[in-house]
């Protein structure tokens with residue numbers, strides 16, 4: 001029995017290319033100026049970045065902090081201060097219409113199916129909760145937030161490749177681990193959910209991997225049931 005579903009965004013509900021070619025460059029190009037223009041809003045992000053650099057024994061002066069955020073962005077590092085900062089910068093882009101969200105059409109069908117079955121759907125992404133809400137509020141199908149019961153990110157739940165993050169989420173949702181279903185395109189994330197005793201589904205979309213190869217990355221892919229879209233997961 002499925003008590004709750006938790007969805008990854010990039011590569012699962014939505015296009016990786018849209019995240020990487022629309023969202024990420026928008027924030028990267030504006031990062032330095034945005035931080036300079038938003039001293040109050042950026043304060044916590046800069047402090048967290050500085051603390052992280054100190055732990056790494058790296059220089060932590062003002063210039064080094066900005067350079068680190070830019071480098072993490074270039075490397076697509078899933079670190080909390082960068083993801084928080086990107087979310088704040090994207091908020092302006094969503095407000096002006098310069099950036100939009102995206103979901104694959106079958107995502108909407110799957111959300112309808114889970115609703116019919118009475119299964120609540122949550123999102124767990126490296127993108128901040130603020131960014132996730134904006135993303136689903138501005139899709140090509142309109143505002144989809146009403147289909148989602150709640151959101152988790154790496155600040156609220158922890159890294160996606162650590163089992164403890166899934167234990168925390170199950171506790172927050174209030175459903176036994178064995179009834180939680182995590183759906184992702186990355187085997188390593190699913191491995192972590194499985195270590196927390198969750199059920200798992202690997203989404204390997206042809207749109208994401210046109211050559212037919214799996215984009216699941218390293219991990220124990222064979223251990224997870226594989227689907228080519230989300231509606232097949234919902235109907236399984």
Ligand SMILES: CSCCC(=O)C(=O)COP(=O)(O)O
Nearest residue numbers: 009010125126127131132135
């Ligand atoms: C709309 S949230 C932006 C997605 C994002 O920032 C990201 O890093 C993708 O992470 P995911 O965990 O969804 O693969």
Ligand SMILES: [Mg+2]
Nearest residue numbers: 008010011185
């Ligand atoms: Mg993903």
